[in-house]
Amino acid sequence: MANLNQLTVHALQDLLRSGQVSPGEILTDCLSRIEQVENKVKAFITLTPELAKLQAEQAQAFLAAPSAGPQSPLAGIPMALKDNMCTKGVLTSCASKILHNFIPPYDGTMAEKLQQNHAIMVGKLNMDEFAMGSSTENSGFYPTANPWDLNRVPGGSSGGSAAAVAAEEVIFALGSDTGGSIRLPAAFCGVVGLKPTYGRVSRYGLVSYASSLDQIGPLTRDVTDCALVLNAIAGHDPRDATSAPVAVPDYTTFLKPDLKGMKVGIPREYLGAGLDPAVATVIQKAFRQLEELGAICEETSLPHTEYALPAYYLIATAEASSNLARYDGVRYGHRSDTADDIITMFNQTRAEGFGQEVKRRIMLGTYALSSGYYDAYYLKALKVRTLIKQDFDRAFEQYDLLVSPTAPNVAFKFGEKEDPLAMYLTDVCTIPVNLAGLPGISIPCGFAQGMPVGLQMIGRPFAEGTLLQAAYAYEQSTDWHRQKPELGVR
Amino acid sequence: MATEYEAVIGLEVHTELKTKSKIFCSCPTTFGGESNTHVCPVCLGLPGVLPVLNRNVVACAIKAGLALNCDIAEFSKFDRKNYYYPDLPKNFQITQYDLPICYGGYLEIRVKGEKKRIGITRIHMEEDAGKLVHQGETISRSEHTSVDYNRTGVPLLEIVSAPDLRTSEEARLYLEKLKAILEYLDISDFKMEEGSLRCDANISIRPKGSIELGTRTEIKNMNSFRALQRALEYEIQRHIKTLADGKKIIQETRTWDEGKGVTLSLRSKEEAHDYRYFPEPDLPPLVIDRAWVAELRQQQPELPDARQARFIRDYGIPDYDAQILTNSRALADYYEAVCQLYPNPKIISNWVMGELLRCLNAEGLEIIEAKVSPQHLADMLKLMDQGTISGKIAKTVFEEMFRTGQDPARIVKEKNLVQITDEAAIAEIVNQVIQTNPKVVEDYKNGTEKAFGFLVGQVMKQTRGKASPALVNRLLKERIESMA
Ligand SMILES: [Zn+2]
Numbered sequence: 009m010a011n012l013n014q015l016t017v018h019a020l021q022d023l024l025r026s027g028q029v030s031p032g033e034i035l036t037d038c039l040s041r042i043e044q045v046e047n048k049v050k051a052f053i054t055l056t057p058e059l060a061k062l063q064a065e066q067a068q069a070f071l072a073a074p075s076a077g078p079q080s081p082l083a084g085i086p087m088a089l090k091d092n093m094c095t096k097g098v099l100t101s102c103a104s105k106i107l108h109n110f111i112p113p114y115d116g117t118m119a120e121k122l123q124q125n126h127a128i129m130v131g132k133l134n135m136d137e138f139a140m141g142s143s144t145e146n147s148g149f150y151p152t153a154n155p156w157d158l159n160r161v162p163g164g165s166s167g168g169s170a171a172a173v174a175a176e177e178v179i180f181a182l183g184s185d186t187g188g189s190i191r192l193p194a195a196f197c198g199v200v201g202l203k204p205t206y207g208r209v210s211r212y213g214l215v216s217y218a219s220s221l222d223q224i225g226p227l228t229r230d231v232t233d234c235a236l237v238l239n240a241i242a243g244h245d246p247r248d249a250t251s252a253p254v255a256v257p258d259y260t261t262f263l264k265p266d267l268k269g270m271k272v273g274i275p276r277e278y279l280g281a282g283l284d285p286a287v288a289t290v291i292q293k294a295f296r297q298l299e300e301l302g303a304i305c306e307e308t309s310l311p312h313t314e315y316a317l318p319a320y321y322l323i324a325t326a327e328a329s330s331n332l333a334r335y336d337g338v339r340y341g342h343r344s345d346t347a348d349d350i351i352t353m354f355n356q357t358r359a360e361g362f363g364q365e366v367k368r369r370i371m372l373g374t375y376a377l378s379s380g381y382y383d384a385y386y387l388k389a390l391k392v393r394t395l396i397k398q399d400f401d402r403a404f405e406q407y408d409l410l411v412s413p414t415a416p417n418v419a420f421k422f423g424e425k426e427d428p429l430a431m432y433l434t435d436v437c438t439i440p441v442n443l444a445g446l447p448g449i450s451i452p453c454g455f456a457q458g459m460p461v462g463l464q465m466i467g468r469p470f471a472e473g474t475l476l477q478a479a480y481a482y483e484q485s486t487d488w489h490r491q492k493p494e495l496g497v498r
Numbered sequence: 499m500a501t502e503y504e505a506v507i508g509l510e511v512h513t514e515l516k517t518k519s520k521i522f523c524s525c526p527t528t529f530g531g532e533s534n535t536h537v538c539p540v541c542l543g544l545p546g547v548l549p550v551l552n553r554n555v556v557a558c559a560i561k562a563g564l565a566l567n568c569d570i571a572e573f574s575k576f577d578r579k580n581y582y583y584p585d586l587p588k589n590f591q592i593t594q595y596d597l598p599i600c601y602g603g604y605l606e607i608r609v610k611g612e613k614k615r616i617g618i619t620r621i622h623m624e625e626d627a628g629k630l631v632h633q634g635e636t637i638s639r640s641e642h643t644s645v646d647y648n649r650t651g652v653p654l655l656e657i658v659s660a661p662d663l664r665t666s667e668e669a670r671l672y673l674e675k676l677k678a679i680l681e682y683l684d685i686s687d688f689k690m691e692e693g694s695l696r697c698d699a700n701i702s703i704r705p706k707g708s709i710e711l712g713t714r715t716e717i718k719n720m721n722s723f724r725a726l727q728r729a730l731e732y733e734i735q736r737h738i739k740t741l742a743d744g745k746k747i748i749q750e751t752r753t754w755d756e757g758k759g760v761t762l763s764l765r766s767k768e769e770a771h772d773y774r775y776f777p778e779p780d781l782p783p784l785v786i787d788r789a790w791v792a793e794l795r796q797q798q799p800e801l802p803d804a805r806q807a808r809f810i811r812d813y814g815i816p817d818y819d820a821q822i823l824t825n826s827r828a829l830a831d832y833y834e835a836v837c838q839l840y841p842n843p844k845i846i847s848n849w850v851m852g853e854l855l856r857c858l859n860a861e862g863l864e865i866i867e868a869k870v871s872p873q874h875l876a877d878m879l880k881l882m883d884q885g886t887i888s889g890k891i892a893k894t895v896f897e898e899m900f901r902t903g904q905d906p907a908r909i910v911k912e913k914n915l916v917q918i919t920d921e922a923a924i925a926e927i928v929n930q931v932i933q934t935n936p937k938v939v940e941d942y943k944n945g946t947e948k949a950f951g952f953l954v955g956q957v958m959k960q961t962r963g964k965a966s967p968a969l970v971n972r973l974l975k976e977r978i979e980s981m982a
Contacts, residue, residue: 094546107545114539116546215545219779249550249781327779330578333589334543338645350643354582377580377774386776 031084106361116213133168188438195462329373563600617660
């Protein structure tokens with residue numbers, strides 16, 4: 009039998025239910041895997057093995073209790089959270105030096121929900137600082153490596169989440185996605201990553217980067233696990249006014265290997281210049297596979313796509329410039345000890361605590377909101393956002409689903425994209441989805457240059473079920489999700 | 499001839515709302531408490547928290563808007579005002595910028611007997627900041643500064659008037675009327691001296707009759723009704739003098755120095771902050787349900803103007819009395835409570851506006867803190883009617899009731915203040931006074947009316963004011979006439 013850390017949530021659930029394994033045994037396998045590979049992958053910022061052992065015992069008791077009622081499929085399953093989700097008593101740093109010592113006095117909704125489901129948290133995962141980046145190279149501590157090639161980036165910003173799942177250190181992880189931060193690392197690391205509809209999952213406890221775009225979602229080994237985790241984390245939260253009071257269906261009921269009659273649009277703008285030909289080949293094959301499964305695929309257009317990237321870098325940075333203003337050294341986190349007065353303390357604390365990319369985005373956003381520039385930049389970006397939404401609305405009048413590559417290229421080497429603009433272009437296929445607030449999923453669909461390629465599917469608002477159905481049908485007809493990385497160097 | 503100027507004044511009033519919990523979290527809004535005890539992750543702005551709007555705050559804002567004849571927006575939203583200050587945990591304030599909840603209203607004041615309508619440009623909701631406690635005078639001159647976040651997130655209404663006020667007196671009348679209305683609505687305590695109300699003014703002057711506006715200055719830090727009037731008066735004169743000296747008014751923000759009685763420059767227009775307002779992405783836009791507005795309109799209590807009219811109509815008291823009595827809801831309630839117990843509204847009004855307000859002002863108390871209950875006041879008035887005490891003694895009894903809260907009958911009994919109506923007893927004192935003051939008696943007989951008053955006074959003095967004045971008058975007259 010394979011080591012337990014290599015299995016899926018649903019496989020482990022069967023073993024747990026039949027009493028063949030205990031949560032403690034699963035945890036042991038995960039912890040020894042971490043012991044074995046973490047020095048190469050560096051997916052974690054914080055490990056919490058003691059807390060995890062305690063939770064495993066509690067999960068054991070819960071599973072054994074005859075009165076346990078409807079059992080959570082996540083009970084006893086080891087997982088980890090991106091380090092921008094607040095966990096009471098456990099460091100939540102956002103991979104930033106400015107929060108290197110921030111231990112939240114409260115649990116965010118994700119930590120709470122996973123505890124209620126008796127999932128086991130083994131630690132907090134590395135990321136680009138404050139979720140700003142596409143490679144996890146912007147972590148204030150150290151970069152995470154891609155398990156498929158340790159010389160390459162895992163993608164970002166949820167690079168730690170994707171790498172930990174791909175390297176079989178945990179069974180699933182949560183990430184957050186502001187412009188592709190779940191889907192891109194999922195694609196680069198060959199796992200499943202879902203960004204739900206804006207408002208589907210509570211943001212309470214998620215340290216904000218760009219409030220109107222941020223959304224939490226699962227990174228898993230396969231689509232079934234994705235549905236199971238989404239079941240556990242979705243739903244309205246009275247502590248998040250932007251979370252939607254929309255009923256949560258059982259997402260596993262959508263998992264049917266059938267795409268007959270499903271109308272699928274392929275936006276031509278997502279296959280434009282900049283698309284790596286090797287990736288294009290893999291993607292074209294995936295489209296044909298969808299047709300074989302009964303989908304009707306047609307080329308379509310989202311004409312305002314080219315404006316999405318600039319609009320995103322105005323809206324996201326504007327919100328970030330305000331969201332990150334609270335890190336001033338007064339109440340928590342890093343405080344400069346070189347300052348003698350309040351203004352210098354603010355300035356020095358922020359100069360010392362924030363990394364280059366965060367500073368760049370704060371400055372960009374501050375500028376976009378400044379009087380005299382607001383209309384030309386921020387307001388115009390909002391108008392572009394509306395146009396992009398309308399593009400999608402029109403497309404969804406005809407299609408149930410839109411498909412595209414998740415990224416125009418496979419994972420790149422460390423240091424390869426030093427020009428921030430080149431890095432930003434990695435997100436061209438994912439960013440419009442956040443601007444429109446739609447659900448998007450990335451699933452493994454092949455390899456190019458030996459590295460995983462992700463297929464992105466985009467759905468109507470709150471149509472995660474449709475996404476999961478299509479993703480499941482595709483997945484069941486291929487075995488890309490069963491490929492394992494060697495944790496070596498190519 | 500010197501140019502005659504008129505001032506153009508607009509007021510921005512910030513007042514704390516009396517909701518039980520804060521605007522974006524469930525912490526209590528109660529005053530006091532150890533520093534940083536009425537706080538939670540949300541109002542401390544910890545990483546990861548989100549605001550959730552308190553519906554009661556919106557209800558208060560709508561009530562204020564309706565009472566001030568505003569339109570209630572169908573679509574409103576919150577915005578962020580970005581600036582760095584350590585009393586602001588997020589380094590931005592959640593407020594409303596371009597789509598306030600209420601707009602385009604007015605209130606009426608009475609200037610020299612004439613009604614005048616003052617426009618209300620807008621009303622919006624926002625969160626309060628915390629409080630800095632400096633070791634020295636200011637944050638830059640202190641060894642260290644502590645910060646208390648108990649007030650952070652307490653809901654505020656900002657009510658902005660149109661520049662319709664022409665004198666410092668009108669400004670004071672406007673603020674008093676606003677206070678009365680908010681008090682009637684029971685949504686704000688409006689205690690300026692305690693800081694639950696803050697008022698800033700925009701002011702400019704122009705030659706009388708001109709329609710162009712002069713350069714304006716903004717005045718901050720006026721912490722009482724008196725300070726408001728003084729500061730505006732000072733600023734109007736400063737503008738006039740500046741122009742008379744051939745200089746120009748500089749557009750700037752100034753602060754009122756209560757001790758020195760002057761306004762001082764705080765910052766120029768060039769130094770003004772760029773607050774980088776933008777829509778608050780953590781709160782969905784507010785869509786105000788019309789049915790809710792209608793329901794709140796229905797529940798609107800009687801407001802000062804309506805109550806004043808009713809007092810004139812139902813109690814037959816003069817305009818002036820009705821205005822004073824209805825200025826404060828609590829005072830009007832008190833007055834009406836006495837009216838339920840005693841049949842002469844004008845006499846009640848005399849006592850409430852006279853003795854009661856005088857005693858309250860002297861002690862610096864609010865009407866709700868008064869120990870003398872409406873029942874006690876009514877009982878005292880009845881004791882006067884029954885002749886048990888005289889009007890003069892009643893003032894003593896009232897002061898005692900005010901001080902101790904005891905009922906009047908008991909005070910009269912314990913202090914032996916019962917009016918002497920025994921004719922024989924008074925006659926004896928009258929005889930004695932006549933005998934010891936023959937010269938005064940003579941003066942009176944010769945037509946000096948004042949002399950009679952002196953004799954009455956002497957009798958009252960000997961009876962420690964307890965003699966029935968009517969009886970004293972009659973007996974004195976009878977005796978003196980019988981002497982002739
Ligand atoms: Zn609070």
